[in-house]
Amino acid sequence: MHIVVCAKQIPDPETPPAAFKIDAATNKVVPAQGIAPVLSQFDGIAAEAALRIKEAGGDGKVTVISMGGESAQAAIKQVLAMGADEGVLLNDPAFEDGDSHTTAKVLAAAIKELGDVDAVFCGRQAADWDMGQVGLLIAENLGWPVTIIAKGVALEGNALKVERVLADGFEKTEVNLPAVVTVSNEFGEPRYPKLPQIMAAAKKTVTKKTAADLGLDPSEVGKAGARLQLQKLFIPEKGAQVEFIEGETPQEQAANLVAKLKADKAI
Amino acid sequence: MAVSTNRVNQSTGAPRRLVGAWWGPAVGASAIGFYATATAPRDEAGREIFFNVPAGSWAVYVFLAALMGLLVWGFVRHASLWGIGRPTPGLLRDIPSRLRNTARLGLAQDKVRRDRYAGIMHWSIMSSIVVLTLVTAQVAVEADTPLHFLYGDYYLFFSFYGDLFGVIGLIGVGMALYRRYFADFHRIRWDERLEDHLIILGLGLVLLTGFITEAARIQVTELDQHPDWAVWSFGGYAIANFLDLFGFSESQVLTFHEWTWWFHVSAAFAWLGMIVFTRLDHLFFAPVNAFFLRTDAPGRLAKIEDIETQEVFGVGYIQDFTWKQLFELDACVRCGRCTDVCPANIAGQPLSPMHLIQDLKMHLADVGPAIQQHRHETGEAGREVSTVALTGDVIKDETLWACRTCGACMQECPVMIEHVPTIVDMRRFLVMNEARIPATAQGALENLEMRGHPWRGTALERTTWMEGFDDVPIFDGTQEYLYWVGCSGSLVERNLPITKAVFRLLRESGASFGVMGQEETCNGDPARRLGNEYLYQILAQQLVETFKAKNVQKVITNCPHCFNTFKNEYPQFDGYFEVLHHTEFLNDRLHDGSLKATHAINANVTYHDSCYLGRLNGVYDAPRQILEMVPGASLTEMQRNLSKGLCCGAGGGNMWQEEVGERRVNQVRSEEAIRTGADQLISNCPFCIQMFEDGVPGVQPEEEGRIRPFDIAELLEDAVFGPDKREEPVSAGEPSA
Ligand code: SF4
């Protein structure tokens, strides 16, 4: 059983509001000073789900893949410290500024290249853009079935029993391997890495792959291949205006309020 | 300011030597005895040794030899178990302090006397045993060496103090019997065993039969012949007079004497033999453990050297303790003092330091021999020998997590056991080796790793508190002091007013200081206390380097945890700084006049000694002196104060844990504060303040008349700048874990 976990490094969602800034010119988030990026929370949970299956089965392998800059090594190491066996970093300037489609394309290419993969586990969504598409699109690219927002995953024979979170309850499904599963926070907390594993992970080398390694043309990935265009990124301004309604008596105040609301076309 | 004086009766400074000198007279008396050998004329008072019991002479030596053999055997048996532990570094460092500890804590029993009743009781029993042993030794010397001195005036004096200490011993036994069987006194019954009865009843019996034997001899040899000698043995004399009333014949008395003599001697040796099998072994182990007691700061935890190369992290197998840690398990006398003062235990949470020590001791006895044998045969560590897990089976996880590292147990332990390092060693195993951590504590640790502070979910920045001040100096190496704000001082809403107060006071005092602002990162204390020594070392190493790069020499902190870490633990990373808690610094400035508290506060306050400032670092006076200088503030101490103070519940990483058990520690302590009738609860630690903000409403649901927790800096800010200048603190900043 070989499971691939897709992991994304994102800006810390707990960045204090005052430190969260956007560069209007480039339409990008300015990395907050002194606040290191983190592993997307849902991907940690996906890793936990994969590791539990590996441990339950006795043998098996978990490979963590991340697409991103050099700093994304930290996210990979974190999953390695949790117990994953190998790490792959998909790192190429051509991959930058893509959308869900191009990301899924790159990840799927890397998974194909690994060859013997039985399942792909992703977080239900990346905790920065919250689109929740990449998992589905990987399945699309691979031509595999996909089941999303899992709160429980177990291996049975050649199939995964997946318990899914619905708006009003849970759904039990079964999907034949190979398959893609996206895992939700209802699954539980990712484990705290043991120190011996942290140290072992620190010693592991992460394989790096570029577009060329994966046989991808730079024009079909990253910004060049993206179909989604970001128009404007901004922090909405929140304002509140208060006006006190004058009036000698409560009746008069009520009348003034109604007149005001009518004038503002609120009623 | 009026300090109402219900302070717990105990010293904060020089130890009291009042009772400590008791043994001087006893030793002196014996010396006089030898001196008397040369001086006294021969035909004076004296007695026949082994009177009426001719076989006694050899019997005593047989008993003695057996006892010695037993003691040696017992020692070897114990020592071979301690021997499975790891080497104990630094045990021979600082010998003068160690000898001082042996004298003060071991022989003079400073800790025993922290419970006054027990102090008197224990002193009586101990001195009686020591003196009567000396008495017996003199008899032996008289009988079996050429020296001859038990006659004349010295004989009479000898008789006198022998009886005196016999009576003192009986008084001690009486006090012990009262506590054990009649008083409503719990702690000694939490783990009561058969031996406890045997020890105390046995000793009573030995002392009593001693008197009766003596009385029988006096009745026959002195009562009529030398009544002027007999009165010196006043105990025996009184009983002899009583026996005389029955009009027994001389031969009857002689038979009686023979029987009681044998009984007394056998019982005495049997009692001494119990040293090997019972907690009486503290007789030897307690003074030795006083010698082993570490002489550095009690708030310091040991560093794991070369952590990268360890096979196992922390202690998850009994043989991974140091042998000193194993040795001290044997010293425990099950007195219950530690458990009695343990905040977790007081709140009904699953931790009793006494049971923890006893469980470890039992486990060592269970698996130690097999481990030892395995070692002997294979030379391996033998971690797989024990089938029960030390952490989890022997000591439950929740027990380890409930500890506040408050040090109350170590403060009280009469045999100087150090519980906290032992507990933290096992936590280290849980966290680093097994990754078994309560979820909320794990969140704090992850946050430390990811964000450099333990306050998951805070919306504040390290510079938020500076808003409204345009003159906060950034430390650049030219100022004298670094004001270390700390994560709690900057990232928890409730504490911002404290930080601002300290800042304003420092500025007002004219001190040359700066802050690090965004560049602060946690110094690692929560990681170390929660058991993640690896993470701690990374954080500490980094910060020491930053401090050095910035040329930091002196640090002022508003957090006793930061204070303790910088002061006591950073030297382990070659970081030597002069560290002051703000109470110390501000107290000095009040004394030298650069700060003036001129505005009357008119409040009844009570003062909470945080463990990390008080018990673990001995800063008791500075904050109280500040309170004295605040006009109109009157201090009422809580029942538990100074070194007996009760933890607020936050220490040892419990700030980031859900409490399990009957009650919450912060509520127990809040209740105690409320009982003083004070309207302000003053502390010196941002954690304490948070705990009380959280705990008080649970005890006083009505907002009206509720006691309000403040840092002493907030109170002083009022007194210096005027009460209307204080910024109202926002409601409690619970960590959103
Ligand atoms: S340090 Fe405090 S909480 Fe921990 S065992 Fe000792 S008394 Fe109890």
Ligand code: SF4
């Ligand atoms: S550890 Fe110390 S205080 Fe606790 S029961 Fe044992 S001897 Fe008493």
Ligand code: SF4
């Ligand atoms: S130890 Fe100091 S720096 Fe670290 S969390 Fe505590 S208050 Fe903050």
